[in-house]
């Protein structure tokens with residue numbers, strides 16, 4: 262080292278760094294402009310961001326990306342980001358796998374050519390309907406699920422109004438009399454379960470498809486009342502696996518288990534009444550298949566024009 266000089270690392274030329282930052286900002290602004298003008302589709306921008314981490318698309322803030330869509334004011338952007346579980350300052354390229362899936366789901370849901378559908382997920386007891394529905398709820402929040410009313414007691418960990426609305430027999434009778442249920446049934450010859458009509462209608466009116474996780478009797482009622490509904494049958498990989506899952510759950514008494522196995526035999530035989538069968542060998546895979554069926558139904562070419570869209574339930 263020469264006496265009298267300081268051994269400092271080379272200082273980057275501020276004009277070069279500044280220029281790079283300006284260029285990057287300009288490139289981001291160009292992406293935003295192209296998005297707002299409809300010259301580029303949001304899906305294309307998002308996929309590019311996720312494939313190329315150093316791209317202007319990847320550096321675009323999620324709030325700017327969502328805000329570029331017509332009709333998306335700052336308030337709506339803020340609430341949507343909360344719904345999608347994305348922090349306000351996040352950039353597109355910085356989103357994790359789950360967040361990316363949610364953004365993809367939102368993009369599907371705002372496609373103007375789609376129409377909301379009523380979807381039934383039924384299948385034998387213990388096949389994993391609840392788990393698959395839960396996965397759909399967490400990963401594809403744009404697909405609504407209704408909270409059923411039931412006369413059975415809450416299991417440990419179940420929350421009133423979240424998992425079910427737990428009601429008395431008298432309340433259930435009243436709801437039936439008032440026509441509040443879109444369908445209802447006594448399941449496993451024991452408790453009654455029903456789908457509330459008003460919240461399902463509200464979700465459809467808002468443009469969201471609604472997934473009903475219900476039993477076979479309910480599925481048949483829906484088929485009768487809404488021929489347009491899509492009925493999905495969730496099947497176990499095998500009968501042995503179904504019995505194993507039922508016994509493994511350990512939440513039922515011996516008598517209850519027998520009753521449920523009897524229902525399962527009848528339910529398995531009904532598969533041909535459904536529009537499609539999904540085998541539940543892997544929860545994430547089955548959930549993805551459910552969502553694919555929903556998206557295909559929403560995009561169905563036979564869709565009526567917008568004015569007739571909302572199915573009356």
Ligand code: 5GP
Nearest residue numbers: 409445446448454455456474475476478479
């Ligand atoms: P669990 O008591 O184990 O939560 O549910 C028992 C069965 O009731 C499951 O097969 C579930 O799909 C069905 N179920 C839940 N909600 C409804 C509903 O609103 N209507 C009908 N028909 N079945 C339901």
